Amino acid sequence: xxxxxxxxxxxxxxxxxxxxxxxxxxxxxxxxxxxxxxxxxxxxxxxxxxxxxxxxxxxxxxxxxxxxxx
Amino acid sequence: xxxxxxxxxxxxxxxxxxxxxxxxxxxxxxxxxxxxxxxxxxxxxxxxxxxxxxxxxxxxxxxxxxxxxxxxxxxxxxxxxxxxxxxxxxxxxxxxxxxxxxxxxxxxxxxxxxxxxxxxxxxxxxxxxxxxxxxxxxxxxxxxxxxxxxxxxxxxxxxxxxxxxxxxxxxxxxxxxxxxxxxxxxxxxxxxxxxxxxxxxxxxxxxxxxxxxxxxxxxxxxxxxxxxxxxxxxxxxxxxxxxxxxxxxxxxxxxxxxxxxxxxxxxxxxxxxxxxxxxxxxxxxxxxxxxxxxxxxxxxxxxxxxxxxxxxxxxxxxxxxxxxxxxxxxxxxxxxxxxxxxxxxxxxxxxxxxxxxxxxxxxxxxxxxxxxxxxxxxxxxxxxxxxxxxxxxxxxxxxxxxxxxxxxxxxxxxxxxxxxxxxxxxxxxxxxxxxxxxxxxxxxxxxxxxxxxxxxxxxxxxxxxxxxxxxxxxxxxxxxxxxxxxxxxxxxxxxxxxxxxxxxxxxxxxxxxxxxxxxxxxxxxxxxxxxxxxxxxxxxxxxxxxxxxxxxxxxxxxxxxxxxxxxxxxxxxxxxxxxxxxxxxxxxxx
Numbered sequence: 001x002x003x004x005x006x007x008x009x010x011x012x013x014x015x016x017x018x019x020x021x022x023x024x025x026x027x028x029x030x031x032x033x034x035x036x037x038x039x040x041x042x043x044x045x046x047x048x049x050x051x052x053x054x055x056x057x058x059x060x061x062x063x064x065x066x067x068x069x070x
Numbered sequence: 071x072x073x074x075x076x077x078x079x080x081x082x083x084x085x086x087x088x089x090x091x092x093x094x095x096x097x098x099x100x101x102x103x104x105x106x107x108x109x110x111x112x113x114x115x116x117x118x119x120x121x122x123x124x125x126x127x128x129x130x131x132x133x134x135x136x137x138x139x140x141x142x143x144x145x146x147x148x149x150x151x152x153x154x155x156x157x158x159x160x161x162x163x164x165x166x167x168x169x170x171x172x173x174x175x176x177x178x179x180x181x182x183x184x185x186x187x188x189x190x191x192x193x194x195x196x197x198x199x200x201x202x203x204x205x206x207x208x209x210x211x212x213x214x215x216x217x218x219x220x221x222x223x224x225x226x227x228x229x230x231x232x233x234x235x236x237x238x239x240x241x242x243x244x245x246x247x248x249x250x251x252x253x254x255x256x257x258x259x260x261x262x263x264x265x266x267x268x269x270x271x272x273x274x275x276x277x278x279x280x281x282x283x284x285x286x287x288x289x290x291x292x293x294x295x296x297x298x299x300x301x302x303x304x305x306x307x308x309x310x311x312x313x314x315x316x317x318x319x320x321x322x323x324x325x326x327x328x329x330x331x332x333x334x335x336x337x338x339x340x341x342x343x344x345x346x347x348x349x350x351x352x353x354x355x356x357x358x359x360x361x362x363x364x365x366x367x368x369x370x371x372x373x374x375x376x377x378x379x380x381x382x383x384x385x386x387x388x389x390x391x392x393x394x395x396x397x398x399x400x401x402x403x404x405x406x407x408x409x410x411x412x413x414x415x416x417x418x419x420x421x422x423x424x425x426x427x428x429x430x431x432x433x434x435x436x437x438x439x440x441x442x443x444x445x446x447x448x449x450x451x452x453x454x455x456x457x458x459x460x461x462x463x464x465x466x467x468x469x470x471x472x473x474x475x476x477x478x479x480x481x482x483x484x485x486x487x488x489x490x491x492x493x494x495x496x497x498x499x500x501x502x503x504x505x506x507x508x509x510x511x512x513x514x515x516x517x518x519x520x521x522x523x524x525x526x527x528x529x530x531x532x533x534x535x536x537x538x539x540x541x542x543x544x545x546x547x548x549x550x551x552x553x554x555x556x557x558x559x560x561x562x563x564x565x566x567x568x569x570x571x572x573x574x575x576x577x578x579x580x581x582x583x584x585x586x587x588x589x590x591x592x593x594x595x596x597x598x599x600x601x602x603x604x605x606x607x608x609x610x611x612x613x614x615x616x617x618x619x620x621x622x623x624x625x626x627x628x629x630x631x632x633x634x635x636x637x638x639x640x641x642x643x644x645x646x647x648x649x650x651x652x653x654x655x656x657x658x659x660x
Contacts, residue, residue, distance in 0.1 A: 006124065009117075009142060009274045013281050016113050020106060020285070024442040027102055031440075038440025041399075042293050048442055051289055 007068045014062025021056025024048050095246035096429065097436045103445025110282065110449045111259055114275050114456070118263025121271045128488045131268035132200060132468045133364050138273060140370035144377030146273040147361040148385075149280035150461030153233060153454050157287065157389055158240065162428035164386075164393025165410055167331050168317025169659055171393065172386045176320075177344040179382050180652045182352035184645050186362070187375035190353055192629050193539050194363060195371045196621045201363075201465075202356040202535070203473040209538040209622050210549030212477060217553055218534075219473035221527045222356060223466055227499050228523075230462035231506020237455040238507070244432045245448065253507055256452060260459045261500040265493045269364060269468070272460040276361075279453035280381075286450025287388040290431070293438040294395035307398040311407060317394060320659045326582070333584030342590025346597045350528035354535050357465045369632050372641040379648045383655065389431075396430040400437065408433075463503070467495040526564070529593035530556030533600025540624045541608075542616060548608030556600030563592045 028048030030036075037043040099107075125131040138146070163171040199205040203222065207215035238252035263271045298304040308317050316323050316330075323330035324339060352358060352375075365371035400408040408425070410433075416426045425433060435447040471492045480487070534553040537544045566573045567588060575581040578591045619626035637643050 007120065009277050012113065012117055012274070013278055016109070016278065017281070017285070019109055020446060023102060023106060023109075024446065027442045040440045041437050042297060043440065045293070045296070047289060047293060047438070048440065051443065055285060 008066045010062050011066040011068065014059050014064070014066060017055045017059030018063055019059070021052050021054075021059050023052070025052025025056050028052050095242075096244045096432050097444060097448075099245060099445060099448065100441045102441045103448065106442060106445030107449050107452065110453065111255075113278065114259060114263055117274050117278070118266040118271045121267030121274065124270055125266070125268035126489065128471075128485050128492070130270065131489045131492050132471065133360075134268065134270035134273055136364055137270075137366050138361075138364045138370070138374075139366060140373035140377055142273060142277055143362050143365040143370060143374035145280050145381065146276040146364075147358055147374055148378040148381045149276035149283075149457045150358055150361055151458075152280065152283060152385065153458030156458075157283070157451065157454055158428050158431045160389045161393035161396070161431040161434075162410075162426070164390040165396045165430045166393075166427045168315075168394060169320055169386075169390060170323075170330060170332050170334075172320065172390045172659070173339055173343060175382060175386050175390070176652060176655055177339060178348045179352060180379050180648065181344060182348040183375040183379040183382065184648060185349065186353045186359070187372045187379075187641060188645050190535075190539065191362060191372045191375070192368060193622060193624070193627065194359065195365070195368050196627060196629060198621075199363070200472045201469050202354055202359055202531070203469060205622075206534065206538070206549070206553075207473070207477075209619075210534070210544075210553075211546040213546070213550045214534060214553050215473055216478075217550070217557075218527075218531055219469050221557075223469050223474060225523060225527065226357065226462050226466045226469075227502050228506050230459055230466075230499070231503040232510050233455065233458060233462075234503055235507035235510045237451075240432075240451070243429070244451075249511070253504060256456055257459065257500050257504055260456050260463065261497050264460050264464050264467075265496040268492065269360065269464050272464040273361060273364060275460060276457045279457040282446075282453040283450045283457075284388065286446040286448075286453075287392075287431075289443060290434045290438060290447070291387055291391040291395065294392055294399055294434060297399045297438075298395055304395065304398060308394075311398060317397065318659065320656060322660065327580045327584075327587065328582045332586055333582060334587045334590070335580065335583070338578070338583075338587045338590035338594075342587075342594045346529045346532065346593035347525070347590060350532035350593065350597070354531045355528065356469060357461050360465050360468060361461075367632075368630060369635075369641065373644070376641050376644045376648060379645075380651070383648070383651060392434045393430050396434055400430070400433055459500075459503070463496050463499040466499040467492045470495045470499075525589055525593065526557055526560040526596075529597040530560060530600040533597045534604060537601060537604040537608075538623070541605075542619060542623050542626055543608055543613050544604055545608040545611040545613050547611040548604040548606075551607045552600045552602075552604030555603045556596045559599040560592060560596035563595060 025048065028046055028050075031038065031043075032046055032049055124135070127135075129135055160171055160174065194202075194205060197205060197208055199208060201219075203215045203219035206218050234253055234257060235249075237256070238247075238249040241247040241252040242249055263275060267274070295301070295304070298307060305318060308315075321336065324334065324336035327333050327335050362371050362374045365374050396410070398407075400410075402408050410425050410427045410430060413426050413428075416424045435444065439447050471488050475491055475495075476483075476488065530553050533556055534549050537552065538549055563577050567577050572581070574583055574588060577595070578587045580587070583591070616626050621627050
């Protein structure tokens with residue numbers, strides 16, 4: 001399937017992860033900078049920062065690796 | 071968790087009834103969370119719209135053009151089974167029973183998945199059947215096929231509706247959403263993308279949803295383990311808080327029915343769950359088999375379930391582990407340890423602030439996930455529901471069109487006609503599901519019966535297919551009567567215990583057995599009866615010529631030669647690795 005002109009599913013996954021990565025990582029950075037932590041357990045670990053960053057990196061990798069026309 | 075065995079095996083419905091009765095929502099979504107959910111819906115609709123031009127022929131619409139790679143077919147194979155209610159239900163089960171719940175992911179899935187890939191797939195694939203009832207038609211004739219197709223279509227669509235209602239209840243309890251809003255939005259989205267892009271769209275979205283489920287749910291056990299002080303901390307806190315109860319061993323308490331809280335015995339787990347139910351679901355339920363039939367080659371079709379088995383083995387990390395963690399990390403506002411209770415207790419004390427077992431996953435989500443991450447977790451639950459529903463309606467559309475409409479209503483129409491029928495069947499399937507959802511809403515007692523009904527057909531179907539696939543002498547009459555009497559046996563055993571609970575000592579071999587054990591042994595009995603009837607009737611009826619069985623039966627089929635590949639690309643190599651991991655997990659948590 002990936003060999004045809006069809007856009008691979010991995011590209012869609014990459015785009016979605018990238019968007020989510022930007023949103024969650026961005027929020028995490030805002031939390032980190034302003035110090036307004038969400039009222040959740042282990043908020044001091046700043047999960048949105050590293051989880052968002054992981055999603056963003058994976059998303060960008062898949063988006064570029066499987067972009068249409070490549 | 072009344073009838074959990076089927077739950078892990080696909081269509082599931084436990085959580086909602088349990089959580090329906092609480093009065094306040096567990097979480098409030100912020101703008102960022104809503105945005106995460108909106109982006110998800112936009113993405114699935116984009117995929118459906120994009121793929122609509124690639125679903126023009128029946129082969130494309132119903133079989134995704136048989137172009138799926140092993141990875142896509144394998145992930146879709148697992149994802150179609152990984153519904154959100156299953157996630158929540160089994161997390162609740164793990165809170166209640168501990169790691170015993172992992173049996174439904176390991177022995178209750180892995181051997182069957184590997185057997186499907188390595189042994190059975192060649193026959194499904196080489197016969198070029200479009201469905202499991204289609205295989206029965208080729209092997210045993212129209213009678214057996216019709217029994218299987220009608221029961222599958224009816225139950226699939228009913229289960230879809232029950233799951234829809236259950237999911238809407240979950241959304242109401244967790245988020246306070248209106249039930250009709252949840253049902254309409256999610257089901258219309260599924261109807262749109264499956265009707266537009268057919269099986270290819272369903273499969274693409276299932277892979278996307280699978281990634282989302284992991285992305286949204288994986289953070290909970292990671293943070294939960296940190297919270298609990300690692301595995302050692304978790305063990306110590308369980309020992310301190312729950313003295314005398316074994317939550318962390320798979321097999322030690324299975325020597326007798328009353329030695330474990332599930333009321334099961336190791337023979338039931340191995341032969342009932344590990345063979346009759348598990349093999350029945352994973353090798354004959356068209357909902358999952360359809361994904362593998364869409365593979366682009368025999369090698370991919372064999373590899374797909376093997377790939378799926380690795381992910382299936384990993385699912386307890388995001389389902390069972392959070393449930394066990396909930397035992398020690400969830401606390402009441404006053405700092406005391408929270409004790410989740412059964413649904414009957416929650417309903418008996420409305421307004422008391424009690425939570426049921428099945429709420430453990432949302433409670434864990436709310437505990438650790440702030441804005442954005444909470445939306446991601448909720449999106450994972452929605453994605454789980456939609457992947458399960460898409461699986462149901464795409465399988466329903468194929469069985470309705472190929473195994474009911476074509477042979478019985480209009481035999482020789484043009485290909486475009488059958489594609490149109492498939493699209494309408496998809497929409498109609500969703501509409502009937504919505505109707506079933508509202509039916510269940512007004513008579514929730516139906517849910518328990520539906521769950522039992524679904525289990526009636528799995529084991530007899532396995533018996534018929536195994537006999538047909540591995541015994542050349544099996545005849546049409548043998549297959550038909552075996553399937554029919556096996557199903558009647560299953561229904562009769564259920565009714566016997568339902569109206570006379572003391573019959574449990576005979577059906578499940580012990581008066582101490584509980585619902586789960588009853589399901590396991592009932593499946594085993596009905597499977598055995600199917601095999602025996604098929605065998606006996608076949609001996610007295612005329613077998614088909616061996617030449618007619620090419621592509622259908624072991625020993626009568628010349629499998630196509632495939633290009634040799636390096637050992638590390640071979641499905642046998644990876645199946646062996648899967649077996650090693652499977653054994654290691656069972657030994658590790660013995």
